[in-house]
Amino acid sequence: EMCADGGVAAPGWTANPRPPARFQVPxxxxxxxxxxxxxxxxxxxxxxxxxxELLTLRISDGAIHFVEETGFSYRWFQDWTKTYPYAxxxxxxxxxxxxxxxxLMLRTLDGCNLAAFSGSATLVIMDTExxxxxxxxxxxxxxxxxxxxxxxxxxxxxxxxxACRREQSxxxxxxxxxxxxxxxxxxxxLVENLAPTFAEHxxxxxxxxxxxxxxxxADLAIVAAHGNVSPExxxxxxxxxxxxxxxxxxTLANALRxxxxxxxxxxxxxxxxxxxxxNTTSGLAKQLLNAGCSTVIASPWPIQAxxxxxxxxxxxxxxxxxxxxxxxxxxxxxxxxxx
Numbered sequence: 094e095m096c097a098d099g100g101v102a103a104p105g106w107t108a109n110p111r112p113p114a115r116f117q118v119p120x121x122x123x124x125x126x127x128x129x130x131x132x133x134x135x136x137x138x139x140x141x142x143x144x145x146e147l148l149t150l151r152i153s154d155g156a157i158h159f160v161e162e163t164g165f166s167y168r169w170f171q172d173w174t175k176t177y178p179y180a181x182x183x184x185x186x187x188x189x190x191x192x193x194x195x196x197l198m199l200r201t202l203d204g205c206n207l208a209a210f211s212g213s214a215t216l217v218i219m220d221t222e223x224x225x226x227x228x229x230x231x232x233x234x235x236x237x238x239x240x241x242x243x244x245x246x247x248x249x250x251x252x253x254x255x256a257c258r259r260e261q262s263x264x265x266x267x268x269x270x271x272x273x274x275x276x277x278x279x280x281x282x283l284v285e286n287l288a289p290t291f292a293e294h295x296x297x298x299x300x301x302x303x304x305x306x307x308x309x310x311a312d313l314a315i316v317a318a319h320g321n322v323s324p325e326x327x328x329x330x331x332x333x334x335x336x337x338x339x340x341x342x343x344t345l346a347n348a349l350r351x352x353x354x355x356x357x358x359x360x361x362x363x364x365x366x367x368x369x370x371x372n373t374t375s376g377l378a379k380q381l382l383n384a385g386c387s388t389v390i391a392s393p394w395p396i397q398a399x400x401x402x403x404x405x406x407x408x409x410x411x412x413x414x415x416x417x418x419x420x421x422x423x424x425x426x427x428x429x430x431x432x
Contacts, residue, residue: 128257199235244419267294
């Protein structure tokens, strides 16, 4: 927990964006694990020791397991971060999505097999040094963990405790924003094809070419836009439409302040980069969490806009049937994977 990201503001903050205070007693850790267990979710925490070896702690079904992860190589991880996860969605690399070339992905992930995963829904909290690898592509018995069961992540256990304590709002609003500015095809195609789905589910659907107003505090917000990173394929910079709109991550985060669940169809919107010299990370998803959002679902690499056409309706059906965000995301991923 001391190596986790302690710099994220507590969900649903009102006056000042302050991180929650660190736990002072061991019982507080177990209380959060029990909260997850009652919802069928195991907890896995991981950090590196001074020799660069990964150590994990798994709490599930009331049992605590401490594991030295011999299937994880820190040297492999350092090499992997030079190219991935950005290259998984880069057309030049020949990989369009998580499901377009799974064999290639498995070959590039052969240094991250974790024994802590044992086949159930799992929430992962990792050392900030390791946050750049999405937990759903960590390997469990040689398979992508996220292809077998729901996987989620949290910045720290203390942050997660605050998220669990946050009461579900009675707001009830469902919001979506896809700018139709410009003559490009991708976003305009989404506007046209998703409008009936949003109408069916009672969304307020904004297609203006300016940052939406009035989304703050909603139960769910869906955003589709283009996302930019540095020329090296690291560090999220800004969002843009297919016209002249270009906004920094912080601007969107402020517009979505305290939204319960945010779904981003934004290239690289879910990537997480270690801030040099600090025990924290940066990225669009981090900005949204810092703005008081409780859950962010986003891709850590470039994605094709067409993926949203099948994913969003399935996610909405699952979520409105009462499944939590992890479960609804998993079912939507399975649907587009054809599993």
